[in-house]
Amino acid sequence: MFKVGSKLFLGLSGFASFNLVAYIIFVERLAIGGVALSMVLAALVGLTAIVMLINEGDSESQPRDNALTGASLWPLMTVVGLMLLVLGLVVAQIYFVLGIVVVLAALAEWLVQAWSESASDDPAHNESARQRLLHPIEFPVIATLGLGVVIFSFSRVMLAISKSAGAVVFMVVASLVLLAGSWFALRPALKGALVSAICVVGAVGIVAGGIAGAGVGLRTDLAEAAEEGHYLHRECGVEKSKYFDKKAMKTLSLRSNVTAIIELRNGRLSAVMVGFGEPQQRVTASRANPVTFIFRNFDEAERRMVASLGSAMAAGAAAPETTEGDSHAEKNETCTQLIPQGAEQALTVKYDKPSVAQDAPLTLTVPGVAGQAIEVFVP
């Protein structure tokens, strides 16, 4: 009654039942995970029933020829995947996801291998059947992983060496790849082993370079910028910031449904809001809720808009949130980049504390434009 397939599915059903019960007891009863595990269990029970009902596809019980079966790594990989699953439940979600991937891949390989080994009495035919089924999946996956490793390694090299050396290395590597590719294309009679050897040597060279590059670390200017947070650090003054204002965005995809559009025109600042016929000098911003302003610069000089975040922000436990994970909260302000005439940028700000909790009014200002401010009222 119970053969290899039904035992496998029965075991998996038991494992899924255990996981479901453990999830309900230890995690949460009404969570989506419980529903998903229930569905997995239902699917496995269904598959078990089908496998048993059709007697595993055998019209009659056949003695198994052990000579046709070879050694298999997949049971071991399945166990590794299951261990990762369990580990992931305790430690971190990434292990859980990795465990799911490994279990699914190992089970697929295992099932297809087991099926192919009993497909016929000819081991060569069986292997060919396995390859025909799995190679269309295996090759792209392995190629993707391999390319990922090569690209990541190359990126480590480029981040470790200087900018000028990087340009040279890039040109040399690209030329070598082009030359090798052209050679392979022009000489179709080349031996496969030679082509493989050249590709492997190239890939190993890049991976070795990547390991070396990772060992050396980031080049000096990048390391300093990362350490000092230049790319996150918002410098909100009149002057152009070396890092923050680099390649300022000048236009937006978001143009509607914002709290207010702040316009700088002829040295005057005003807030344009849907529903208000005239430009306003005061904006109401919902408390503890991200609000988005668009800043439009119609002045000739390059300008930025600065939002003051208030004194209560610094005193409060929660740091203010901005669109780009700003780490510049200690100044209690955030800002757009410096933008030229006709350009626009969005700025999202969250005010956790109300205006009455502030020492000074919350404002939107433009450095270098004196006497102009939009008051932000936070109820």
Added chain:
Amino acid sequence: MMKSRRLALRALAATGAAAFLGSCATNAPQDTWQPKGPNAKMIDDLQQPVFAVAGIIGIIVAAAVGFAIWRYKDRGQPIPEQTHGKPALEITLTVIPALILAVVGVFTFRVIFDLARTDDTQLVINVTGQQWWWEYDYPVQNEWGITQPIISSGQLVMPVGTKVLLRETSRDVIHSYWIPALNGKRDAVPGRVHTLRLEADAPGIYAGQCTEFCGLSHANMRMEAVALSNEDFAKWVAGQQAAYQPPAEGTLAKEGESVFLNQCVRCHQVEGLKRADGTLAIAAPDENVWSGAAPNLTKLMSRNTFAGAMFNLLRDACRDDVWRADSAEFGAKYLAGVDETCLNVNDLRAWLRNAPEVKPMYANPALLADTNGKYRGMPNLGLSESDIDKLVAYLLTLK
């Protein structure tokens, strides 16, 4: 055979009668077929003829199908001649619906664009949804006497015959604002400001409900729009902007103020309320509530509802008195607010005693891991009956 057919006919008749009688309900405040303002009327004027046309077409199609089933059912007659296609008939049957849809489309687009107008706005109100209540803030608009922002919740108060523009957003998930008698629905989406026009023809209260599933107490996320005459609205604005009046020393309400300062002010703001050291009491819902906000209770007793308009602050008799008042008397009755004789003390005490028991919320302190220890809704504060007495006395002064 005859018996089962008779039974089926009776069931059909009963269902039809129930549907007919259901449509005659008088107490149906969220009836979409009873518009009470020009925006809702625009929708009604569109949906009435569309419904009629669709209904007539539906009846014709159903009758044709029924006739074909009855007339051509298998009685052993020979199979009729089989033909492929009838271009004239097919073109006719394609063109007629296309024309009908085109005509409906023209009027529909016109209504959509009319409902989206914002250039004729007379009063702006910011509306923020969160699980499971609505916050209303009235930005400064001197022409309406609003010289400082007004914050309220539960009931949206607006002047009658005025083009009011709601600027809607949300603090957590997507909600949808819908007062059927005044306009259609509009989603309130986090990070976006959507607009919705409202205008009421006559003073009164218009009920509504959140119409985008938003979690555990979605069904309890209600709202009411209160339309007042311009004079009454001016009085309401003045009342909302009036300075905080602390309870007299030595009263139960004064003791309630202390309880409020110890417990409630962690989330609920009362403008002007000061601590014993004279500093302003600033609520910190951003530190305790997942959405970052809790209802502002400054003029709580000027409203008729609490807890996301799920409960009435007025006893049934007093509430009926306000709801059923005629236009001339409505404003005065509404502005009278809630006093001790009309307070729905049972529901209010039950709420203060254990809020999650009377309104489903994610407020179990043991199950807040997903929200960084913050509540979604009001938790059980474990107040004693004595503290509840004091709080009720204090809340009655917030008028």
